[in-house]
Amino acid sequence: MMALPRSFFLRPTRTVARDLLGRVLVRRLPDGVELRGRIVETEAYLGPKDLACHTARGPKDGRAKSMWLQGGHAYIYFTYGMHHCFNVVTGGPERGEAVLIRAVEPLGDLAPWRRRRPKAKRERDLAAGPARLCEALALDRALDGHDLTCGDTLWLEAGAPLPPRRIQSAPRVGVDYAGAWAGKMLRFFEKDCVWVSG
DNA sequence: GTGTGGATTATCT
DNA sequence: GATAATCCACACC
Numbered sequence: 001m002m003a004l005p006r007s008f009f010l011r012p013t014r015t016v017a018r019d020l021l022g023r024v025l026v027r028r029l030p031d032g033v034e035l036r037g038r039i040v041e042t043e044a045y046l047g048p049k050d051l052a053c054h055t056a057r058g059p060k061d062g063r064a065k066s067m068w069l070q071g072g073h074a075y076i077y078f079t080y081g082m083h084h085c086f087n088v089v090t091g092g093p094e095r096g097e098a099v100l101i102r103a104v105e106p107l108g109d110l111a112p113w114r115r116r117r118p119k120a121k122r123e124r125d126l127a128a129g130p131a132r133l134c135e136a137l138a139l140d141r142a143l144d145g146h147d148l149t150c151g152d153t154l155w156l157e158a159g160a161p162l163p164p165r166r167i168q169s170a171p172r173v174g175v176d177y178a179g180a181w182a183g184k185m186l187r188f189f190e191k192d193c194v195w196v197s198g
Numbered sequence: 199g200t201g202t203g204g205a206t207t208a209t210c211t
Numbered sequence: 212g213a214t215a216a217t218c219c220a221c222a223c224c
Contacts, residue, residue, distance in 0.1 A: 017209040043216070043217075052216070053216090054216080057209095057210075058209070058210065059210095062209070062210085063209060063210095071206095077208090077216085078207075078208065079207090079208080079215055079216070079217070080205080080206075080207085080215060080218080081205065081206025081208080081215090081217095082205060082206055082207080082217080082218085083218070085216060085217085087216090100216060102216090119218090120220075124221050129217070129218070130216070130217075131217050131218060132217090132218075134213050135218095172216070173216070173217090174215085174216050174217075175216060177214095177215090178216095182204070
């Protein structure tokens with residue numbers, strides 16, 4: 001299976017956020033184990049004008065510097081003193097836009113997922129939530145800025161995109177401070193899917 | 199089922 | 212010094 005090409009990520013961020021639903025995120029761990037998850041929930045962050053977006057604040061070489069790369073790179077940051085979150089950068093270089101991956105449906109053998117998420121009591125908690133997903137897939141700042149189009153260590157595969165009627169939208173999570181941008185419908189998830197967070 | 203608070207640190211004011 | 216794109220445990224209903 002081939003990694004999704006650069007052109008996939010160079011489209012408008014909202015388009016990519018919707019089109020990522022149903023696609024497959026693949027993570028090859030250092031020990032060679034490969035984990036695959038079907039993306040079921042995303043959020044779009046629309047660059048410096050979007051007051052909920054990390055590129056709307058702070059220096060360009062600060063925490064969010066990877067977000068200024070060309071589409072198809074990873075932006076992984078650390079927050080709340082203990083959690084990581086994984087984003088896919090979108091659009092051309094210097095756009096400062098990205099899609100936050102909020103939840104995946106684990107595919108294949110669940111044992112390696114459980115091994116990394118011993119606290120998850122229910123299967124549905126294995127990767128529902130941006131920080132849970134990062135814990136399950138062992139994503140941290142070592143992979144910040146990684147090129148997702150090389151098919152190495154961390155990449156995306158075509159899977160099966162969702163038809164529009166299976167996609168539901170909602171305001172983004174945890175961005176109440178962002179004024180008019182807080183209420184915008186920039187969160188996308190699969191309708192009636194048990195693997196979606198909250 | 200709902201609500202509250204604690205963990206823990208990079209980043210910016 | 213405050214805050215953050217969060218999660219979990221535990222209390223209480």
